[in-house]
Amino acid sequence: MTTTRRTFLTAVGCTGLLGLGVAQTNGQSEDDLARDSFTLMSGTADATEVHVTTASESGPTALVVGGMHGNENAGYLAAEKIAQWNIERGTLVTIPRANAEAVAADARTASGESDLNRQFPSGSERETELARAIWGVVEEYDPDVVIDLHESIGIYDGDLVGGVGQVIFTSWDESASDDAAAAAQYLNRNYVSRDDYAFSVGAFSSPSNEPSGLFSHKAARDAGADAFLVEVTSKDTEIGKRVQWHTKLVQQLVEEELLTTGGDGNDGDEDGEDDESGGDDEDGGNGDEGDDGSDEQNEPPVAQIQSDAGGRSIERGETVTLDASASEDGDGEIVEYAWDTDGDGAFETDGESTELAPTECGEFRVTLRVTDDAGSVATDNVVISVV
Template identity: 45%
Template sequence: MQRNALSRRSVLSLAGACAIAGTGATAVGGAQADGTSRESFTIREGTAEETTVYVTSADADGPTAVVVGGVHGNEVGGYTAASAIADWEIGAGTLVTIPEANAVAIERGTRTDDDGIDLNRQFPEGREPETDLARALWSVIVEYDPDIVIDLHESTGIYANDPVDGVGQAIFHSDGEAAAAAADAAEYVTRNYVDDRSLAFQTGPFSSSNTDPRGLLVHKAARDLGTDAFLAETLSTDVPLETRVQWHSAIVERLLTDALRLEATDGDAESDDPDEDTDENETDDGDETNEEAETDDADESGDEDEAAEAPVASIETCPGNGAAMALESGQQVELDASGSYVQGGEIIRYEWDVGQTAQFDETGETITVTVGANARDTVVLRVTSDDGETDTESIALSTD
């Protein structure tokens, strides 16, 4: 998941923090004995939307990550986890945390603010955010120029490749290396912290720019700044708050551990090796029950030297080189995933998201796609290996 540009780090001084558009003049900070510094400042100071931004900077150079919670005020697990994450110790880089992004909605306990505005629809791509609060939040993100952005949310329904039914128990991600990082985090959290196979975490790509929902913070971060961005969703119904907070914390920990050299956080498993069967001493909620076939059940024998590597998704077109040539609207193109592979294992499932809708609603090693009237159609392939590892690949079919 880490990019070659991980050293792209912007560290604000105390004075610089106050210069961010829309922030207040109040800022506090201090250095610790290990060289780590902590500071905080407010945005929208003096208004009902006032909230605090927390910044932890390590002495060692590294990437910058932003973690956001409370964009929707009724999604308690997200902002509760983010509040704890603000206190995490890091060994490299910078961790910026905005636990209660939407203070008014949190106070109300509702998704929207007093005016019925959904904050997570106020971040259009390529344009200025549409409300004062959205602009203040975006100013923080632009100033820190993060390598990674993680937004924590909750849903009343479980994601099953159809956002209409709910998006809980899912990690949505931007393009590129973020797909593999999301799949790794989903597998890790499911294996170590989920004991009900029906609550296994799934992954999905962000919806395209011209597809609803639009105006999401993470979409703008990914497409305007080139950031690896993630939207984590836990199920909020019939799941204790403590469990939801643990899931969120584990997702963030998995995504950031290598990048920021995180210290061990409370409740984290000591090992993430899927080859260690029945590792009940290293988790705390029954992952030894083989909660789903897509986690570690294929590795129960403990044969580490025979463990399969992660799969590699591959798409070929017929006619050949279809991704590079201008196609005609209505032309049919066959997409072939037979070149996908996994060293030491086999691919057991091929799933396709035609139009990058976040719905993998077609299956099979090959599919036929009719190029639409849009100038550019994106198709995403997700392959799953026999030990539950996943990989994604995308292709754009252009009529330009």
């Protein structure tokens, strides 16, 4: 990708989005980098954060989206890591948990809602308020590159029946197809060592074919972006490996646009030694999981909540145990676990696990915050339903 459709976006404020339920939440400036964030659908169950990183050097804009489906954990965990990247030029916009309510429930869709990734029909209005708010980000920042992160329980074999994992689906642009092929080759050479797990490249379906209404399709057809829908497989693959695949693929797809060779976001492991030395074994574990930057850049941790409720509703007074032991930090260790068990934004308890015994019916959002030994933070959420 050597050409772009637009110039550097000089203002990263969200004035144009205020009509879509956006509330500015914070911003910070560094010498050569500005970071801002704002909330879509503020004050609703769909409230979700948008992060904007802007470099001082002019360049194109990339938009990375995760959590379109709430039970595809690797996508939103990777997007949260990507939101913390340092870039050398242009603008990086991320929506890690696009369908925040579904993410909190660890479900494909929010309760009572249809599939969010079918609500973006090409050439016409979005179908829900959340879809309109998300598309408003596209309209505001006019991204040159759009990457939507997903995962599948199977591996793609040419049809959509058995699963679509290990594929980069692309818009019909030659530049997008070439970049996807190069990214797949890079991942296969450096981060895939198991037979049948190699990444391949596929083209988006035509507008008349199913599935329709996909966000990435609309980004390509209505916004003219080089668009990618990345699918990794959860088949016999641990969460850390899936997150690594996503972050490495995004790195490759935006490197020429936003990153510098050998700098932030590029770990310089072109010789392929990283995958083999990392010990990628049959269950998908890898010692360097989640590495998205140079050796000088700390890798944020991955927060992961496991519950003995197993996704079922619990009864009033029943005690449910929430466990954070599946959380991990690829380049260090987690030194702090904090829990917000009543959804008020304050973290009341600490420790690798906690218990909840609600005495009232309803839905209770629990947030885990983990901090690594370099001070980087990650969060995860679950919703406990009490009947």
